[in-house]
Amino acid sequence: MKGKEVRLKRLFKHSDRxxxxxxxxxxxxxxxxGLTDMPAxxxxxxxxxxxxxxxxxxxxxxxxxxxxxxxxxxxVHLSASTSLAPDPNRKELVSSVEHAIRLGATAVSVHVxxxxxxxxxxxxxxxxxxxxxxxxxMPLLAMMYVRDGSKESEYxxxxxxxxxxxxxxxxxxxxxVNYTGSAxxxxxxxxxVKIPVVIAGGPKMSSFKDLLIMIEESVHAGARGVxxxxxxxxxxxxxxxxxxxxxxxxxxxxxKGRNNIAIINF
Numbered sequence: 001m002k003g004k005e006v007r008l009k010r011l012f013k014h015s016d017r018x019x020x021x022x023x024x025x026x027x028x029x030x031x032x033x034g035l036t037d038m039p040a041x042x043x044x045x046x047x048x049x050x051x052x053x054x055x056x057x058x059x060x061x062x063x064x065x066x067x068x069x070x071x072x073x074x075x076v077h078l079s080a081s082t083s084l085a086p087d088p089n090r091k092e093l094v095s096s097v098e099h100a101i102r103l104g105a106t107a108v109s110v111h112v113x114x115x116x117x118x119x120x121x122x123x124x125x126x127x128x129x130x131x132x133x134x135x136x137x138m139p140l141l142a143m144m145y146v147r148d149g150s151k152e153s154e155y156x157x158x159x160x161x162x163x164x165x166x167x168x169x170x171x172x173x174x175x176x177v178n179y180t181g182s183a184x185x186x187x188x189x190x191x192x193v194k195i196p197v198v199i200a201g202g203p204k205m206s207s208f209k210d211l212l213i214m215i216e217e218s219v220h221a222g223a224r225g226v227x228x229x230x231x232x233x234x235x236x237x238x239x240x241x242x243x244x245x246x247x248x249x250x251x252x253x254x255x256k257g258r259n260n261i262a263i264i265n266f
Contacts, residue, residue: 003137003138004134004137006137007106007107007139008107008173010069010073010106011051011106011107011174012051013051013073014246014250015250016224017224017250018051018174018196018226018249019049019050019052019228019249020051020052020054020075020141020176020198020228021045021052021053021054021072021229022053022054022077022227022228023035023042023053023054023055023229024054025229025230027080028081028083029082034230034238038062039062039065042071043065043066044239044242045072045232045233046066046071046072047239048238048240048243048246049243050072050232050242051072051073051225052073052075052107053067053072053074053075054075054077054141054227055077056094057076057094057100057103060074060076073106073107074103074104074106075105075106075107076099076100076103076105076108077095077108077109077111078094078109079091079092079109079110079111079122079125080092087117089118089147090116091110091111091113091122093129096132097132097133097136097138098132098136101136106139107138107140108129108133108140109140109141109142109143109176110125110141111145112125112126112142112143112145112166114144114145114147114148114159114162114163115147115149116148123166123170126171126172127171131171133171134171139173139174141173141175142174142175142176143200143227144160144163144167144177145178146159146160146163146178154178155178155179155180157180157189160177161188161189161192164189164197165192167193168193168194174195174197174198174224175193175195176197176198176199176200177200178199179199179200179214179217179218183221186217186218186221187221190222190223190224191222196225197222197223197224198224198226199214199215199218199223199225200227200229201226201227201230201231201232203230204230204234208241215245215248215249219248219249226249232245
């Protein structure tokens with residue numbers, strides 16, 4: 001078995017659906033609520049059976065006690081920009097696959113904003129990182145967003161389907177995209193690629209039920225997992241919410257449609 005296959009099995013540690021908790025927001029927007037005490041929040045999410053956390057390289061040393069076979073797997077995020085920049089959508093590489101290996105990472109991630117003026121450079125970076133991942137046997141998570149200036153484009157099924165296929169063709173092993181708003185349209189996204197598709201949690205939602213319904217619908221449409229950030233680490237009870245999400249991911253719904261047992265119990 002190749003190293004990449006071994007690491008992918010570690011990522012999908014609880015079932016064949018992955019639960020990722022992105023916590024790389026501090027670079028983009030600073031120490032927001034929920035991310036001021038990294039050991040505490042990772043400990044809470046670990047207790048809820050999340051599979052992996054995404055952080056930038058400098059924070060790894062703060063959370064090592066909660067990583068590994070008995071905790072969360074480590075995904076090191078390699079690209080960054082800030083909300084203070086003239087164009088926050090321009091992501092640049094700030095780390096490497098080799099450095100992530102030295103930190104003990106199970107995978108790395110790269111962010112690409114399609115439709116941006118700097119799209120070409122971000123696609124090039126994704127492709128070069130994919131080659132390094134093949135060399136070192138490291139899984140690559142591609143975070144693919146459509147950021148062409150139109151809010152509607154960010155959830156457009158045709159554009160998201162294109163984004164997912166681009167990630168696969170350039171060499172990603174897992175792709176993270178926005179949910180398109182319905183199981184029917186999202187099934188087109190998952191049906192357009194062979195690699196696992198996970199949904200982004202997006203901005204903080206006002207309703208727990210809306211979040212859980214979105215997760216259930218995406219799974220019904222073929223999603224292989226979720227990457228929930230702010231809706232998880234800014235929740236009053238991250239452990240319980242993580243546990244509920246874990247139940248949705250691991251539950252096998254009947255052919256009649258979505259099963260709401262997890263939402264009812266929540």
